[in-house]
Amino acid sequence: MNTELEQIVAEVGKVVKGKDRVIRKVLAAVLAGGHVLLEDIPGVGKTTLAMALGKSMELEYKRMQFTPDVLPSDIVGFTMYNSGTGEFEYKQGAVFCNLFLADELNRTSSKTQSALLEVMEEAKVTVDGVAHPLPKPFTVIATENPFGSSGTQLLPESQLDRFLICLSMGYPSHEAAVDILRNSAGEGLGQVQSVITVERLMELKKQAEMLHVEDNIYEYLVQLTEATRQDPRIALGVSPRGGIALLKMARAMALLRGGEYVVPEDVLAVIDDVWRHRIHLNAKARAEGMDVSDIIAEITERIHAV
Helix, strand or coil, X not given: CCHHHHHHXXXXXXXXXXXXXXXXXXXXXXXXXXXXXXXXXXXXXXXXXXXXXXXXXXXXXXEEECCCXXXXXXXXXXXXXXXXXXEEEEEECCCCCCEEEEECHXXXXXXXXXXHHHHXXXXXXXXXXXXXXXXXXXXXXXXXXXXXXXXXXXXXXXXXXXXXXXXXXXXXXXXXHHHHHHCCCCCHHHHCCCCCCHHHHHHHHHHHHHCECCHHHHHHHHHHHHHHHHCCCEEECCCHHHHHHHHHHHHHXXXXXXXXXXXXXXXXXXXXXXXXXXXXXXXXXXXXXXXHHHHHHHHHHHCXXX
């Protein structure tokens, strides 16, 4: 078990009680260089988790509350005329940081949501034809309220596909809820200590990227991917990007447990989180009340690594 990374989990766990499994997966997504979508009702600690994670790794983080009146220029920045110099100057938007927290992303307009597409895919913004690279590392952690909540709209498939994983925190257990109440008057994020520097995080990201993968694991991943495309209940299966996303997360999970190579258990630990938001059921399957997670579970029970 990687002691540095487990210490980060412990620090975040000081303010996000009873959710170590979720914390590990969000941390793994950061190590894998991906973005995270936290889907849940308000008030279960999504924002606190993101801010505590940033503090534990000395990441510069910014938070933006997405509402219908937020403009794309608020995110990516804009150019303005400087009468003193007689030139146009670029003013950075909120996204220029290491960890960008997009709170309640599905409450803003589609135009504003689309401003994040280039940011999440290429880690840069283009304003008036000029590209501006973002700091490294760069991660988006977005939260969304369940569809149907007041003022929400569905995120487009192109946006969902940019997220490496989609997680739901859920309500705390009875014991965790008691602990939350007991410490509700505490110092909050003030008790979270820095564990690693940004430079060390970049080293760990490189380690995760280079972690060894045997040929049988590559074969296993492709078989799982193809199974989603061949299932008659699925209208839209997993794309090659989805397969790469699962490989990246499996590598990061292997690093978290202190492993030197990826094993099937690393894949199984995150496959639902990586693929659930990428798979779309056909009309018949939806009408029969089928669940994407159940179908993924069926596929993993049927297909095994050789």
